[in-house]
Amino acid sequence: MERRAFRANGFAVLAGLLALGIAAAAAAQAGGMVLLSIAGIVWGVIAVVVATGFVVINPNEAKVVQFLGRYVGSVSDAGFLWVLPFTTKRRITLRVRNFETAKLKVNDADGNPVEIAAVVVYKVIDTATAAFSVDDYEEYVAIQSEAAVRHLATSHPYDAHEEGRTSLRDGAEVAAELTTELSDRTHLAGVEVLEARITHLAYAPEIAQAMLVRQQATQVVAARTQIVAGAVGMVQLALTRLAEEGVVELDEERKAQMVSNLLVVLCGDRATQPVVNAGSLYG
Known part of the structure; x- marks a missing residue:
């Protein structure tokens, strides 16, 4: 001490x-x-x-x-x-110091190879421990930081596809976890870790293209789900207002036709072309 x-x-x-x-x-x-x-x-x-x-x-x-x-x-x-x-x-030295780890290639919790790097900010708080407990406290912090980043990458997936699961892209949660783990690891060297944060995160080149397609598909599905939910609400609102104000009386068949047309218009990814019916509604 x-x-x-x-x-x-x-x-x-x-x-x-x-x-x-x-x-x-x-x-x-x-x-x-x-x-x-x-x-x-x-x-x-x-x-x-x-x-x-x-x-x-x-x-x-x-x-x-x-x-x-x-x-x-x-x-x-x-x-x-x-x-x-x-x-x-x-x-x-008692100055605040920082360094960035090398880009590490690690398998995440789902087994996907990812590239990850982090920046670590620390300072010496116990000079006797830093001088005598380890051979070189700077090298010790660097090696322990690399080990902590590897452990973090293997503990979480790159993307969380399940509700409530932490992913490597959850910056604040992952940074807090990495800081806590590094603090425990470097305490023996008389060092206090002030902050540790991921600075580089990407899929490995060999699977990056496939994962990009997967991410795009996930985003498309999520967007379509939101669009459909909104379209159904708008159709329900339209039918309710028409019935309440007595604008037109529709049987079940015509309601189904109207719902189909509205959903096509609202959910389509291209602009619709209107068709004017000049004849009878039932003709």
Whole structure:
């Protein structure tokens, strides 16, 4: 787990070091050149030791501090700081990062080959875990993202032909599911996934043409169903209004003929040509 390392203002430590050198030089001058040389050597050794603790930290950046292999804490305060000397400092960025996975070819839940890719937005929230729990947290996130996208593709169909079934084209639901799964997978690396969203989704080239025909047929059937439902409602309305207002009296045979004609006009995919009957209605 991450913890804060000891730190001090770098400029204050540097000023103290310079003040110590001036004081040592002033005190050693009374003892002659030998004492002055010894004071200079001692101050030089102290300066070298202290200098190993200076570190510059940029905004949205942290340094993981280790002393002889032991983790002593992390520093995330931006500026010129001083930490324990003889320590190693590993840089960890805290900036929000994003990357897009490669286009993966996977079979969906119905067994159809699809091409899918996603963009993942994440950031490091635990520098110690990111530094020591995995070899390379960036590579870890990339591999886990690919695995999560593959699992998502195999769990849902490209198109849902059943009511209540989630498909890969349901953007918000699929994005939420992918984000949740990735968060669980990358928690071990000290990473928080902010968002994961599909950026590319298509049938594989070998079946794309056949699936396009299937989609077109599905859309045609759905459109025809809507048209027929509307036409039946209009015919019912026409018969009801004619009967209520007594415009004309129709027997069952003529009602059937009228219904047939109206449905042809309303459901046809081409413009109808009117035919004027100049004779008797029953002739």
